[in-house]
Amino acid sequence: MKKRILFVCLGNICRSPAAEEILRQTARRNGAEELLTVDSAGTYGGHAGDLPDARMRSAAARRGYMLTHRARRITEADFERFDMIVVMDDMNYEAVHRLAPSRRNAEKIFRMREFFSRHPQWSYVPDPYYEGHEGFELVLDMLEDGCEGILDYIRNPDRS
Template sequence: HLIEEAGREDEFVIDSAGILSYHQGELPDSRMRAHAARRGYNLTHRSRPVRTDDFYEFDLIIGMDDRNIDDLKERAPSVEACGKIHRMTEYCTKFAHADYVPDPYYGGAEGFEYVLDILEDACAGLLGAVGEESPLNACCHDKNACCR
């Protein structure tokens, strides 16, 4: 949505994938789709698991929480690929206190709204960071901390 508003949709290829394949082929949770629709987002992406090829095809691999980050690091085919892994909340500016994107699925409506608030903030920050001098694609300086 932000990329389209900025007129930069030709500059990016964006995809979404999960760690597990349990919900493969399914749409996002109906409650999340409803909350997102109220903000003007149409969530139509079908779930798929992260693939090794993703580490070769994408410049950034974004995880939502510690477990996602750990799972992504385990799947990374190389130290260089591991350097593409970032936490979504790294890009927050308004919600700088958020250190992860929580799972809203077991809570009420407030949980879905809070997740959308965090994601809107982080996506705006990420779009702002792309093209800056910051080394988004640089691998970790401590290679042992990056991948196991």
């Protein structure tokens, strides 16, 4: 049975659409794309319908990721559509947790940091929107690390 995963950040134009495509490609490279369905959303709806930030698209493209997702806001219905909701930072965690229609649904919320192996010093994925080129590269490094951890979690749920 496929795991349905939703990544969430603030505007759904940097971190979460990048995580969506990174996980999709990580699964494909590892012969596991049949194990998951992936999407992304934001806690803020002001960018709804927009492509990801041009700087993120550019940084991601240099690594072979094409970001074509259109931004959308997370809804209460997403708690029924997805098995895991993975947030990028504590602000997103709090906003998504408040939206959860039940405690059972709130148990679907994870922080991306829970899946890091190479970035244990970070307790969140920083928003690169106000950063320079290095900020986008750091976020992509972190997302690649976390997505590998998510894929491992999906394949080996008893090890967590």
